[in-house]
Amino acid sequence: MSAVTRWPVWSLPGRLLGAVLAVEALALLLVVLDVVTTVRAGFSAGAVADVALTLALLTGAGFLTAELAVHVERLRSRVVHGGASTADVDPSPVWAFAAALLLPPLAACAVVTAMFCFVRYRVRRRSGRSPLFKAAFTFATLILAVHAAAAMAEFSGLGAAQPLRSGIGVLVVASAVLGFVVVNTCLVVGVVVMSSDKTVRDMVGQSGDEVLLEVAALCVGGLIAMAVITQPWLVLFAVPPLLVLHRAVLVRQLEKQAATDSKTGLLTAGAWHDRATLRIDHARDAGSSAAVLVVDLDHFKQVNDRHGHIAGDYVLQAVAALLREDVRGADLVGRFGGEEFVLLLPQAGDRYAYSELQVVAERIRRRVAELQVAVPTPDGTLTIDGLSVSVGGAVFPHDGNHLLDVLAVADTALYAAKRAGRNAVRMGRHDTVAIRPDEIVDPPVVRQIEDATPPA
Known part of the structure; x- marks a missing residue:
């Protein structure tokens, strides 16, 4: 019993x-x-x-897909996790969806279970596994999504003995895709929202591409089901498209990494x-406007010179x-x-005014001035405060018709x-005059706070 009470799942917040x-x-x-x-x-x-x-045909083809895609997924995982070797191979939804269209619910659940065990204990055995309670939740959401897909397929089948063979086969598959995606997405988004500070709107915006990818994969699952009822061995021709989908995910994440x-x-x-x-x-x-802010950390070089580039990185991350x-x-x-950041603020309604942009820039300046950046060091916690930024702003199209002009x-x-002495905000066009050495203000205040349990 004591071992059960130590399971990581009990550390989750009560509502979650x-x-x-x-x-x-x-x-x-x-x-x-x-x-x-x-x-x-x-x-x-x-x-x-x-x-x-x-059942054997679907699970066997699923195992083959997972094995062939494992090297792609491990490369994708290294891209995502910065060199970690954790793989994220899970072709289960495709084959589970095909099973939901072809098999009784219990047999479809057997396909889900077989794929789950294969992926977790075969494909990931050398690359690490997610905590068991997370895997169990993923497994449960897949079981529920399969039941939703089967229910939608039966409902839209209008009582036909073999709806996939009839003229309403496309409607049946589309309805099943809808049921699967809605249940799976709602459960995942709901848990993420409950376990983080993200809103449903944030998650919907971020997961749009993922939902499209899932729909594409499920459409392949629908084609697999159609192939099985006509010529079962045509299922093997579904494996290459699924491998291409794996590579598409890799390419998308490589693009994202290159842009970050x-x-x-x-x-x-x-x-x-x-x-x-x-x-x-x-x-x-559209005849609308936008604004640009350029934010520069004052005296950032002094932070690097005094405390090293690691401390400087912590400051950059905090800002x-x-x-x-x-x-x-x-x-x-x-x-x-370096220490310079840039923001583009589009305006859908009225045109941006300097006064409105000034408010945004001043808020950023004040918040940076209030920052206290904790930097762990072998001698305790180093806290860097007294930071400041200089901010310049311009408005499109008032200050130029192209981005470079603005x-x-x-x-x-x-x-x-x-x-003007730094730690200031200015808007619009100004004369370009070099900064004189006597205009440099005092550097940021840096203090050392001893850690409660300093190293021996």
């Missing part, structure tokens, strides 16, 4: 723990009902043979410029996190290199803020 256990209990209840229904209905030897053959600054998680300068140019072009076509929190979802935040104006405003 209740939701996870409820999903798993519901999945278990459905499986029990499937067993009872199957036993009561009885079965013939011929039906058992047909079900067993289809490794230290701050913001857009790189090139990625920001490309996306901001598109936003400016859209604003020009980047602050900027992400302080802007809207549609705004673009990037790192322009950036150039914002850059002149940034240097005007630095000439």
Whole structure:
């Protein structure tokens, strides 16, 4: 009993723990009902043979897909996790969806179970596994999604004995895809929202591509089901498209990594410029406006010189996190290199005014001034505070018709803020005058706080 009480699942917050256990209990209840229904209905030897053959065909093809995709997924995992070897191979939904269309619910659950065990204990045995309670929740959501797909397929089949062979086969598959995606997405999004500070709106915006990818994979599952009822061995031709989907995920994540600054998680300068140019072009076509802020950390070199580049990285990460929190979802935040950041703020309604942009910039400046960045060191915790930023702003189309023109104006405003003594905000076009040495203000305050349990 003491071992049970030490399971990591009990460390979850109460509401989240209740939701996870409820999903798993519901999945278990459905499986029990499937067993009872199957036993009561009885079965013939011929039906058992047909079900067993289809089950073996689907699970075997699923095992083959997982084995062939493992090297791609391990490479993808190294990209995502910065060199970690954790694999994330899970072709289970495709084959589980095909099983939901072809097999009784209990047999479809058997396919889900077989794929789950194969992926977890065969494919991932050398690359690490997720905690068991997370895997159990994923397994439960898949069981529920399979039941939802089967229910939608039966409902849309209009009582036909073999709906996939009839003229409404496309409707049946589409309805099953809808049921599977809705249940699976809602459960996953709900748990993420409950376990983090993300909202449903954030998750929907971030998971749009993932949902499209899932729909594409399930469509392949529908084609697999169609192949099985016509010529079972055509299933093998579904394996190459699934491998291509795995590679598509890898390519997408490589693109995302290339567009992300490794230290701050913001857009790189090139990625920001490309996306901001598109936003400016859209604003020009729509007759709307946008604004640009250039944010520069004052005296950042002194932080690196005094405390090393690791401490400087902590400061950059803290400022980047602050900027992400302080802007809207549609705004673009990037790192322009060194200690300089840049923001594009599109405006859908009235045109941006300097006064409105000044408020945003002043809020950023004040929040940076309040930052206290804790840096772990062998001698205790180093806290860096007294930071400041200089901010320059410009507005499209008032300050230019193209992104580079607006950036150039914002850059002149940034240097005007630095000439004013730093820790300041300036808007619009200013004369470009070099900063004199006597204009440098005092460096940021850095203090050492002893850790409560310093190393021996």
